[in-house]
Amino acid sequence: MTTLTHDPAHSAPAGRARDSHGPRQTGPRLGGTCWLVWRQHRAAYWTLIALTLLGVAAMVWLRAQMMDQLNAVDSSAKTSDGLPPDFAKHPNRLFDFGSYLGYVPLLAGVFLGAPLLAGDLESGTAKLVTSQSVSRLRWLGTKLAMTAGLIAVSTAVLGAVFTWWWSPLRGRADSLEWTSSVFFDGTGAMPVAYALLTFTVGAAVGMVLRRTLVSMVVTLGIVGAIGVVWDRFRLDLGNVVSVSTDRVVGGLPTLPDQAVQQGMGPYFVTSSGDRLDWTTCLAQSEHAKAHAACLESHHVVGRSIDYLPVSQMHTMQWLGAGIMLAVTAALVAFLLTWGRKRLL
Structure with missing residues (x-):
């Protein structure tokens, strides 16, 4: 086994006794292929984690400002749309921040999905790794599972905090309609399903094209087309x-x-x-x-x-998320089948 797949947790030379009195590492430790994947993509993973924490902190801070003002005027007269006259900045902030979160699926597909496999195929790393004791299916499954899991957790956290921020303003401003893509796609199960779909699209494109930059550009176009089609048909999921x-x-x-x-x-x-x-x-x-x-x-x-x-919002969201997850599952099946037979 080469150092590419060597577990550093067991790298102590033979004959060197472990110091039972020394500090002991606690918490989960990665080993084998998981360690390799984390080391290989740790810059992208840490960036995703940092951006998630930054987004959560910003939303918590902005919501706290909103609630301070909302609580201060709750006993006073409201305007016809349910908000005080000087309160407009808070719905605007909410809508703008939600619009920025709408780019998460695009970023997941272009910057995480497309380079994930294309980079290894282009550089020859995939051939080197799979020529050792790691099978193609294991290498491919680990890369997909670790990245998809991190994307799912990050988008779920962002979506939950964004929903928490939006909740006090629901029904109090016409500009915050639930049918808007900002709120329909940014709350509930939609953020996770949408990001996983675009991620697997990018991974599939990268596996087929095998060139990082080309895969990113093609993924950008495909994800953009998915967004256009989704915006056109998502409200058809409801019953008028x-x-x-x-x-x-x-x-x-x-x-x-x-x-x-x-x-x-x-x-x-x-x-x-x-x-x-x-x-x-x-x-x-x-x-x-x-x-x-x-x-x-x-x-x-x-x-x-x-x-x-x-009342149909959650049903429509789960139906839309189910469709996206079904397509995602089909893409994963394609990735595993193609990767096992024609990866290299």
Whole structure:
């Protein structure tokens, strides 16, 4: 066994007696392939850990500032959106910080996934390691498991703290709608599932292309495309609900708390149950009588609005996370199959 796979915890030369009175190392110690993977990627791992701790510290500090002001005004009058007039900076900070967290899946795919295998394949390290007593499958599985585990823990912690920060403001500002990608993708199970998906995409690209820089660029494009597709279809995971009123003109139907309107409504509802676009009779809207006559000619009897209730948020998140994790599992199966047969 070469020094690449040698366990430093057992590197004392034969014949040298261990000093039973000397300091003893406590806590978990890595050995074998795990030690090798940690040593090889320790710069990236420590960077991820440091950024996670820094992000958590920043969110805790910003939330403490927000709660101090929120508690100070809780007994006073609020503005119509549920927040004091000088409180706008805190929702803005929350939204901006959540937007930065939205780049975590991209970073996981480009800077952790793509170079993970491509770097070893390009430099020849993979051939050197697997020519020793370490099998291809063990080397590949250890690299994927250690990196994915660290990504999962980091994103879970960031998502939990971000949710804790957001909780006091839910439903108190229109700019913090739960359907926004900042909050939908940044809370619950979504941060972990999204980051693991992009990480495995990067790893698969790196294994196939075998060039670090090329793999990073290609991964960047693929992850960007995934983000575009996900933003387009993620709200389709919910079941749209409608609320109606029998008032043709005047007030609109009242939506439940934290519900988010969908579609191009409000719609006009006819006596037959059909729905007409809001532009119906728009040309006559400047004249009340002409507008009423136009609506009557279309047999309009009320208005309706489509919306997504906040009660569906967790179900939609778990469904989306399940889809992402299923794709991730398929990519891992591909990585292990390809790596066992065609790695070198």
